[in-house]
Amino acid sequence: xxxxxxxxxxxxxxxxxxxxxxxxxxxxxxxxxxxxxxxxxxxxxxxxxxxxxxxxxxxxxxxxxxxxxxxxxxxxxxxxxxxxxxxxxxxxxxxxxxxxxxxxxxxxxxxxxxxxxxxxxxxxxxxxxxxxxxxxxxxxxxxxxxxxxxxxxxxxxxxxxxxxxxxxxxxxxxxxxxxxxxxxxxxxxxxxxxxxxxxxxxxxxxxxxxxxxxxxxxxxxxxxxxxxxxxxxxxxxxxxxxxxxxxxxxxxxxxxxxxxxxxxxxxxxxxxxxxxxxxxxxxxxxxxxxxxxxxxxxxxxxxxxxxxxxxxxxxxxxxxxxxxxxxxxxx
Ligand code: NAI
Ligand code: MG
Numbered sequence: 001x002x003x004x005x006x007x008x009x010x011x012x013x014x015x016x017x018x019x020x021x022x023x024x025x026x027x028x029x030x031x032x033x034x035x036x037x038x039x040x041x042x043x044x045x046x047x048x049x050x051x052x053x054x055x056x057x058x059x060x061x062x063x064x065x066x067x068x069x070x071x072x073x074x075x076x077x078x079x080x081x082x083x084x085x086x087x088x089x090x091x092x093x094x095x096x097x098x099x100x101x102x103x104x105x106x107x108x109x110x111x112x113x114x115x116x117x118x119x120x121x122x123x124x125x126x127x128x129x130x131x132x133x134x135x136x137x138x139x140x141x142x143x144x145x146x147x148x149x150x151x152x153x154x155x156x157x158x159x160x161x162x163x164x165x166x167x168x169x170x171x172x173x174x175x176x177x178x179x180x181x182x183x184x185x186x187x188x189x190x191x192x193x194x195x196x197x198x199x200x201x202x203x204x205x206x207x208x209x210x211x212x213x214x215x216x217x218x219x220x221x222x223x224x225x226x227x228x229x230x231x232x233x234x235x236x237x238x239x240x241x242x243x244x245x246x247x248x249x250x251x252x253x254x255x256x257x258x259x260x261x262x263x264x265x266x267x268x269x270x271x272x273x274x275x276x277x278x279x280x281x282x283x284x285x286x287x288x289x290x291x292x293x294x295x296x297x298x299x300x301x302x303x304x305x306x307x308x309x310x311x312x313x314x315x316x317x318x319x320x321x322x323x324x325x326x327x328x329x330x331x
Pocket of ligand 2: 226
C-alpha cells in the first residue's frame, strides 16, 4: 500500500485527475490517497495558493500526483520543487501511435536539473540594464549526472549525452561537463557523448533518433524539453516527473487550460502517463507497462479519444476505455 498525495488543483487538472484515479482503481497495486488542496480556487477562499498542510501531506507520502494549477502555478509547483528539493525533472520524448508526431520512432528522455542554474531567480537592475546570476554547483551537477546514469542503467538505455555550452560558459558549463565525465567513470560500458546546446536544438529536428538519455542544466533542459514535446505532438500527451531523494511528484506538462475546463474535453493521457511514471518510480514495472499498454492501445485505435486527438469522446469516456483495456491487459 503506497501513500500517495493527490492534488487535483484547478481547471482541467481536476478533470484529468478524476479520470486517472478512475483508471487506477483497476490496478493490482494498492494506494492510500491523501487529498490536498492548492491552486487558484483554493487561494480565492483561503488567501494562500499552497498551504503548509499540503506541503506536509506531500512530505508524508511516497509520491504525489499533481493535476495543474492556474495563475498561481509559480507559487504552487515551482515552490514545491524547491521545498521538497525535487532536483530532477524527467521528461520523456516518446512517439505514440495515433498521435501527431513529427517522427514516429522516438524514445528518449531528458534529465533536467531542477533547482539551480538561471532559475534561482537572482536578478537585479544595474545602471546598464539588468543582470541574472547563473549558479552551477558541484553538488547539484554531480547528483543530476549520477541520476542520469542510474536511470540509464535501470531502464536499459545505453547512451548518456551531456548538453552544455562549455565553449562560451567556460567556468559554469565547464564544471558541469567535467563532473559529467567524472561521474561517468563509475558507469563503464555506458556510451558517452557531450554536445553544445545550440547544435542539440538542431539535431532534435534533423536527427533526434541519436539521443537516448540527455542530461543538462535547468534552462537548457526547460527549452529542450518543450522542443521535445513539440516533436511528439500535443500538450495533452506529455507527462513529467519531479524526483528528489525520498519523493516523487508526477504531473502532466500542461496547465489548467481554463478554456477547456468544465467541458469534459480535456485529454487525460498526459496525467495517466504521469501515473505510469509514478508506477515506474515505485518499482512497479509490470503494472506500469500494463497501464502504458492500455493507454497506447486506446491511442492507436483512435476510436474513443478526445477532440484534440481527432475524436469525439469525453475525458471520462476515454478513461473508461483505458480502464477496460487495463483490466483485461496482461504483459
Ligand atoms: P495550458 O497547458 O493550460 O493550455 C494551453 C493549450 O493547450 C490549451 O488551451 C489547450 O488547447 C491545450 N491543452 C493543454 N492541455 C490539454 C489537454 N489535457 N487536453 C487537450 N488540450 C490541452 O497552458 P496555458 O494556457 O498557457 O496556461 C493556462 C493556465 O495554466 C495558466 O494560468 C498557467 O499559469 C497555468 N499553468 C500551470 C502549469 C502547472 O500547473 N504545472 C503549467 C503550465 C501552465
Ligand atoms: Mg517549460
